[in-house]
Structure formats: structure tokens, C-alpha cells
Amino acid sequence: MTRLISLLLLAFLTASCRAVLNYPSALGPRYAGAPVDVGARHVVPLPVRADGHLLRVVTYNVQWGKHIDRAINVLKTRVPLPDADIVVLQEMDADGTRRIADALGMSWVYYPAAVHPKLGHDFGNAVLSRWPIVEDEKLVLPHIGGLRHAQRIATAATVLVGTVKVRVYSAHLGTPSDIRPRSGAIRPT
Amino acid sequence: MILADAAAYPLVIVAGDMNSHGIGKEFVANGFVWPTEHNGFTTAFFNWDHVFLKGFHRPGEGGAPDQPIHRGRTRHARHERPRPRLGRGSAPLSSATLVIQTAFLGDVVLTTPLLSALAADHGPVDVVTTPLAAPLLETHPAVRKVIAYDKRGSDRGWRGLRKLAQRLRAEQYQRAYLPHRSLRTCGAGETRPDSFPDRVFGRVVLPLYRGSPQARLGHESDRLLALANEPPGAYRPQLRPTAADEQAAAALIDGAFVALAPGSIWAVSAGRTIRNSPGNSRIMPLWLWWVGRTMSVWEKSSEGRRRAAGGGKGRQCLWEADAATICRVDWTGQPPRHE
Numbered sequence: 001m002t003r004l005i006s007l008l009l010l011a012f013l014t015a016s017c018r019a020v021l022n023y024p025s026a027l028g029p030r031y032a033g034a035p036v037d038v039g040a041r042h043v044v045p046l047p048v049r050a051d052g053h054l055l056r057v058v059t060y061n062v063q064w065g066k067h068i069d070r071a072i073n074v075l076k077t078r079v080p081l082p083d084a085d086i087v088v089l090q091e092m093d094a095d096g097t098r099r100i101a102d103a104l105g106m107s108w109v110y111y112p113a114a115v116h117p118k119l120g121h122d123f124g125n126a127v128l129s130r131w132p133i134v135e136d137e138k139l140v141l142p143h144i145g146g147l148r149h150a151q152r153i154a155t156a157a158t159v160l161v162g163t164v165k166v167r168v169y170s171a172h173l174g175t176p177s178d179i180r181p182r183s184g185a186i187r188p189t
Numbered sequence: 190m191i192l193a194d195a196a197a198y199p200l201v202i203v204a205g206d207m208n209s210h211g212i213g214k215e216f217v218a219n220g221f222v223w224p225t226e227h228n229g230f231t232t233a234f235f236n237w238d239h240v241f242l243k244g245f246h247r248p249g250e251g252g253a254p255d256q257p258i259h260r261g262r263t264r265h266a267r268h269e270r271p272r273p274r275l276g277r278g279s280a281p282l283s284s285a286t287l288v289i290q291t292a293f294l295g296d297v298v299l300t301t302p303l304l305s306a307l308a309a310d311h312g313p314v315d316v317v318t319t320p321l322a323a324p325l326l327e328t329h330p331a332v333r334k335v336i337a338y339d340k341r342g343s344d345r346g347w348r349g350l351r352k353l354a355q356r357l358r359a360e361q362y363q364r365a366y367l368p369h370r371s372l373r374t375c376g377a378g379e380t381r382p383d384s385f386p387d388r389v390f391g392r393v394v395l396p397l398y399r400g401s402p403q404a405r406l407g408h409e410s411d412r413l414l415a416l417a418n419e420p421p422g423a424y425r426p427q428l429r430p431t432a433a434d435e436q437a438a439a440a441l442i443d444g445a446f447v448a449l450a451p452g453s454i455w456a457v458s459a460g461r462t463i464r465n466s467p468g469n470s471r472i473m474p475l476w477l478w479w480v481g482r483t484m485s486v487w488e489k490s491s492e493g494r495r496r497a498a499g500g501g502k503g504r505q506c507l508w509e510a511d512a513a514t515i516c517r518v519d520w521t522g523q524p525p526r527h528e
Contacts, residue, residue, distance in 0.1 A: 055202070055245075059205050059230075059239070061205075061238060086202065088204045088205055090205055091206075125205065139190055139191060139194060141190055156191075158198075164200065165200065166198075166200040167197075167200065168199035169194075169201070169203040169204070170202075170204060171204070171205035171206070171207065173209065173212065174208060
């Protein structure tokens with residue numbers, strides 16, 4: 001009996017710690033889109049002054065990219081989230097990002113970092129914006145996770161707010177279980 | 190790496206799940222502002238989701254004060270649950286404040302300053318308390334409604350707790366305060382779908398322990414007042430007996446009488462009582478109180494020796510006659526008497 005329990009425990013640990021399939025390339029995969037439903041909010045630009053850019057930023061870790069409908073509901077109804085100009089998402093897949101972006105009427109860009117071993121789908125960060133996204137980039141962060149060897153990335157996007165460019169990063173850094181220092185992910189290299 | 194890339198841009202927003210709070214110092218050291226530094230928890234127990242800004246003004250720091258940049262709203266999805274009956278066009282949240290205090294009678298009395306402070310800020314409050322304490326609060330001017338929760342009787346157990354939680358959730362309270370530090374109260378305090386644990390546990394319970402020194406060391410009523418950001422002594426305990434109560438008391442009292450202030454067998458309470466007694470400016474460590482208590486039991490009576498040795502039956506009750514003298518009585522159904 002003890003041996004059986006040990007085997008089951010070992011199998012569980014092995015399965016739960018299975019290494020992820022990373023996307024090491026800085027070029028992709030890449031997913032992006034423009035808003036399908038251009039509402040009045042989008043075509044009427046928010047007032048922007050050179051000395052006082054008015055932007056509302058929301059960051060949202062949509063755990064494992066699940067409950068997309070719930071996330072959309074929150075972003076559309078929970079004050080002041082509906083006023084967001086820029087929404088950055090983590091733990092997303094391409095389809096979920098597209099759905100949220102379409103629901104909010106935003107431009108979007110999404111880069112997956114890896115294929116999540118449990119979920120079986122992509123796992124990455126996205127930037128959504130009411131303003132046009134004119135550039136985007138995938139930043140592959142240094143240090144592989146210690147447990148699952150997961151690659152961390154930041155999705156960078158340059159948003160054109162009126163005539164001003166704003167660089168936006170959607171970051172998802174390593175967990176405390178990652179032994180290596182996480183500050184290296186943001187420090188200048 | 191992010192900072193290196195961001196160096197080329199005058200206006201930068203870095204946002205996301207940092208899985209860390211301390212990482213913000215790195216950004217601040219590199220010229221970013223950190224508007225989400227003091228946000229509440231974004232996960233069960235941590236504030237890990239942040240926004241860092243470069244080239245922007247913080248709210249109220251010049252720029253466009255009439256239309257400031259909002260603080261970054263951060264959230265983990267697992268703590269977002271659909272708010273029942275709250276969609277577009279639905280009724281707004283209740284503006285009422287909820288206080289859950291299901292501790293002993295004395296704790297309820299010491300909570301009345303908090304009730305007064307909250308009522309001054311937000312209007313009359315609703316209170317969940319025990320059936321025994323409910324009559325005390327029903328006449329309190331700061332209280333709008335008293336919800337009796339008989340945690341040791343009809344509402345006992347998980348079913349009663351769940352029933353209470355459902356009732357409170359239906360009220361859609363905008364804020365909840367939990368002076369009674371217990372997990373059960375936390376569970377009942379889940380008044381809003383997104384309230385537990387970050388709103389209730391994180392913003393209400395924990396500040397009791399990590400607040401100002403006064404909040405940690407002061408009198409219980411002042412500690413509770415700190416939850417409403419009020420200074421010690423801003424409000425005093427207040428009870429409003431009804432005419433019937435006064436009549437009953439008048440019939441009971443005939444001539445002079447002696448009042449005894451009951452303490453508790455609990456070391457923490459008793460220690461706190463000693464600490465906060467007038468004339469005792471020095472704090473007595475709890476372990477010292479325990480040693481003294483045990484020694485005094487051994488010295489004073491044979492009955493006490495049995496109790497100290499682990500024998501004895503029933504419940505002891507500590508009575509405080511004054512700041513310097515502590516007398517114990519046996520509370521096993523017999524009339525209180527000095528040892």
C-alpha cells in the first residue's frame with residue numbers, strides 16, 4: 001500500500017512539474033488585431049495634452065486564460081474599468097485575447113511565452129489599447145523558471161496616443177518558486 | 190531587460206503580474222513612479238500586480254489635475270467573481286456599512302466607539318452580533334439594523350454560517366469591518382463577491398496587527414477605532430438603555446452597591462486589562478502574568494493548588510478589583526467569593 005501511494009505521489013509530482021514547451025524566438029508566435037467594432041468611444045479620441053497625457057491603465061492576470069466571459073464582464077461593468085484606455089493581460093491565449101479585445105473594441109497584440117503543460121494551450125501576455133498600436137515586440141526575459149523551466153516574456157507595444165508615442169509593457173515575472181533572482185528580468189542588460 | 194528597452198522612450202507604462210511586491214523598488218530606482226505600491230491585495234495574500242509609470246504625472250502632482258491619470262487597477266482573475274444582480278442598469282450597491290462582532294458581551298461594548306466613528310463617516314451601520322448582545326446595540330444611535338447570529342445555538346455550524354453569509358451578500362454592503370478576529374467571522378464577512386479575502390481579511394483584519402503602535406498596543410476600543418482611522422479616545426463606549434431597562438435596573442438596585450469589573454481567564458485579555466489599567470504605565474509581559482498567576486494560586490488556597498495542578502472543575506473567572514489587586518473567584522455555579 002505504501003509503495004502504491006509512493007508511486008502515485010511520484011506520478012503526481014512528475015506530472016505537475018512537467019516542463020513547459022517554450023517559444024524561445026523573439027519573433028513569435030505573434031497575434032494581433034484591430035477592433036472589429038469601432039464604437040463612438042474609440043473614434044472620439046480622449047483629450048490629450050502634451051504636458052498631461054490622460055490614460056487609464058488596467059493590468060489583469062486572467063488566471064490560465066480561463067473564464068474569459070467573466071473577465072469581459074468585469075472589464076465592461078466594474079467601474080472604473082470600462083474607462084480603461086490600455087489593458088494589459090497575462091496568462092492569456094490568442095483566442096481569449098481576441099475575444100476580450102473585440103468585446104472592448106480595442107487594438108491588441110499578443111505574444112505567447114510557452115505552451116502550458118496542464119492547459120495544453122498558449123500562455124502569454126497581451127496589450128490592448130483604445131489607441132492604435134504602431135509597434136510591438138516580444139521581450140524574452142532572462143532566467144528560466146527553476147521548477148518547470150518556464151520562459152518568461154514581456155509583450156511590448158508602442159501606442160500612439162494622439163501624436164505621442166507611449167511604450168507599454170505587459171510583464172509576467174517568475175514566481176517565488178523560481179530560485180534565480182527575478183530582478184534581472186527588468187534590470188538593464 | 191525591460192528597463193533597457195524602456196530607456197529609449199520618454200513615456201513608458203510597465204504593468205503586469207510581477208509575482209512580487211519588492212520588484213517595484215527596482216523600477217522606482219530607475220525613475221519610475223509606482224502608483225499601485227499601496228494597493229490592497231491582488232491575490233489571496235499578496236499585492237503582486239503593479240503598474241509603473243515613467244514620464245507621467247501622479248494624480249494630483251501637476252499635469253492635468255482636473256483629469257488625472259487613474260491609479261492602475263490591478264486584479265487577479267481568480268478573485269473576480271460575477272457580482273449577482275449587478276449588471277448595467279441594476280440597482281447600486283448598498284451604501285451601508287457592516288460590522289461583524291460576535292465575540293463576548295464586553296467586546297461588543299468596546300466596539301461601540303468604532304460604530305460611532307463609522308456612522309459619522311458613512312451613516313448608520315448594520316451590525317451582526319450575538320443574540321445576547323443584540324439588545325445592547327438595537328438602541329445605539331449609530332446602528333441601523335442588528336442582525337442576530339446565534340453561533341452557538343440555532344445558527345451553529347457550517348449551515349448557519351453559510352446562511353448568514355448569503356444574507357449579508359444579498360445586502361451588497363459597500364464596506365465591512367470585522368473587529369472580531371476569527372476565521373468564522375471572516376467567512377461570514379464575505380458580504381461582496383469580491384470581498385474575501387482581500388477586502389475583509391487584507392484591509393480590515395490585518396491592519397489590527399500591522400497598524401500604528403497605538404493600534405497594536407492600545408486599549409481594545411482604541412485598536413478598533415484605528416480601523417476607522419480615528420485617534421485613540423475619539424469616541425467613547427456608549428450604550429443607550431431603554432426605559433424598560435432603566436426601570437428594571439432601578440427595581441434591582443436598592444441602596445449602595447459594589448460594582449466589579451469582570452476580566453477574563455484568557456491571558457491576553459487579562460494581560461491587556463492590567464496593561465491598560467490606570468497607573469500601570471509599564472507593560473506586563475504575558476509570561477510574567479502567567480507565572481504570577483500560577484504562583485498566587487499555589488500560595489493562596491488548596492482549591493487553587495488543585496486547579497494549578499490540572500484538577501478542578503468548571504470555569505475560573507478573573508475579576509479585577511483595581512489596578513493593583515487581582516482576585517480570582519471560582520465560577521462553577523457558586524456565588525463569587527474571594528480566595
